[in-house]
Amino acid sequence: MLRFQGIVGIIVGLLSLCTTASGATNTTMLNRICDGQQYYPHGPYGNTVNTVLDDLSANTATHGYNYYGSFLNLYFQFWGHGACNNMLGQSDCTTCINSARQQLFQVCSYSVGAQIQLQDYRVRYEIYSFTQ
Numbered sequence: 001m002l003r004f005q006g007i008v009g010i011i012v013g014l015l016s017l018c019t020t021a022s023g024a025t026n027t028t029m030l031n032r033i034c035d036g037q038q039y040y041p042h043g044p045y046g047n048t049v050n051t052v053l054d055d056l057s058a059n060t061a062t063h064g065y066n067y068y069g070s071f072l073n074l075y076f077q078f079w080g081h082g083a084c085n086n087m088l089g090q091s092d093c094t095t096c097i098n099s100a101r102q103q104l105f106q107v108c109s110y111s112v113g114a115q116i117q118l119q120d121y122r123v124r125y126e127i128y129s130f131t132q
Contacts (some may be wrong), residue, residue: 001024011127017067025088025096033115034108042109044075052125053101056082061093085120096121 037044060067060082070079082100084093086095100116100123108114115124124132 010073025092025121027099027108028119029103029113029116030119031117032104032107034111035113037112038110039112044073045112046110048073048076048078049125052078052080053123056057056080056123056125057094057097057101060084060097061090068131078125078127078129080131081115081123081130083122083132088120089127093121097123115129 023073039049039100048071051073055069055071059069060118061084065084065086065088066080067082069081070077072078072106082097089095096118100118100121103118104114104116104123107116113124113126113128122131122132
């Protein structure tokens with residue numbers, strides 16, 4: 001009986017590994033950091049944040065799942081970082097980055113700088129250059 005339970009445990013473990021490898025995403029939030037200052041969402045600052053996050057959504061999956069981008073306008077320079085678990089497919093990574101973006105706005109409502117770390121992906125934007 002113990003031998004049978006051990007085999008069942010191994011099979012269940014292998015099945016969960018296959019689920020992870022096939023692209024299922026884990027959206028468990030691990031961490032978030034929100035700057036204490038907020039910006040007006042419809043002004044130049046908000047537009048620039050959206051541009052940086054658009055860039056992360058468009059490029060993270062196609063640039064090695066670990067993408068740094070920046071954007072300069074007349075008023076601000078922003079930096080952003082998007083990263084995905086490299087076991088995800090490209091479309092899952094892009095979907096995750098977009099999901100993280102929405103969650104970031106929910107938990108860090110219009111913060112001047114913010115980041116969210118979920119189990120399989122993360123997004124960050126700042127008004128200064130950084131490395132993770």
